Every structure is written in structure tokens, then in C-alpha cells.
Amino acid sequence: MDEREKILRDNFEEYFQLGLKAFNEQKYNSATTLFFKAIVALCDLFLLNKESRVPSSHSDRFRTIEEKYPEIYKILDRDFPFYQDSYTKKMDKESAELLKDDIGKIKKILER
Numbered sequence: 001m002d003e004r005e006k007i008l009r010d011n012f013e014e015y016f017q018l019g020l021k022a023f024n025e026q027k028y029n030s031a032t033t034l035f036f037k038a039i040v041a042l043c044d045l046f047l048l049n050k051e052s053r054v055p056s057s058h059s060d061r062f063r064t065i066e067e068k069y070p071e072i073y074k075i076l077d078r079d080f081p082f083y084q085d086s087y088t089k090k091m092d093k094e095s096a097e098l099l100k101d102d103i104g105k106i107k108k109i110l111e112r
Contacts, residue, residue, distance in 0.1 A: 004048055012041035016103065023100065028091040035099035036083035039106060043076060046110050071109055075102050 001009075019034030043061060044054050046069075055061035062080075066073040079102055082095050 004054055005045065008041050008045040008048060008054070012038050012045065015041060019096075019100065023093075023096050026093070028093055028096040029086045031096040032082055032086040032091045032099055035096060035103060036079060036086075038103055039076065039079060039099065042103065042106050042110065043072065046072070072106060075106060078102075 015034045015038035019031050019038060022028075022030035022034060040058075040061070043065060047061070047064060048054050051064065051068075055064060062073070062076065065076060079099055082091070082099060085091065085095075
């Protein structure tokens, strides 16, 4: 495992674990943000393994995934507005839970 892969795996775990903690404490804005960051870390890990590179920006990430991995893009595209809303709106349990569940879906796709 190279250094970039280790960093992405560690980042995923940190975001996911802190997201679970925030979720359990009913801090749904923080949970939503952290779960989305965990999703991004998973996507970047996937792209590192499949494309041998880590995206340089959200635009680069979204464009690459949209063009080559539509199943993952569908989830990422649906979840991104929740992440954006978490800055200016009060997020609820259902929104945070959706992102948490999507982490499991993405992990299953990546394990194929």
C-alpha cells in the first residue's frame, strides 16, 4: 500500500467514525458533512486504484466518476446537495442516515 492509499484509508476511517459519533449525538449537520467527506475519500481511493491518480478537485472527481463509473456517480450526485445544504440549513436524521447508508452501498460497489 502506497502512502496516498494509506492516507485516503485513514481519512475515510476518521471521517466515518467521527460521523457516527456526531450521528449518535444527534448532531446531524456534522454527521452529514463527515459522511460526505467519507464518501469522497472512498471515491478518491477507488480512483487511485482504478485510474492511478487522485482527483485534484470536486470538479475533476465528479467528471471522472460521471464519465467512467455511472453507478457511483448516481450516488455522489444525489448526496452532494445534502453536503452543500449542511452549511446553511438544519439537517435531519433522515438526511444524515441516507449518506451513512450510501457509504455501505459505495463500499459494496468498490469491493467488486
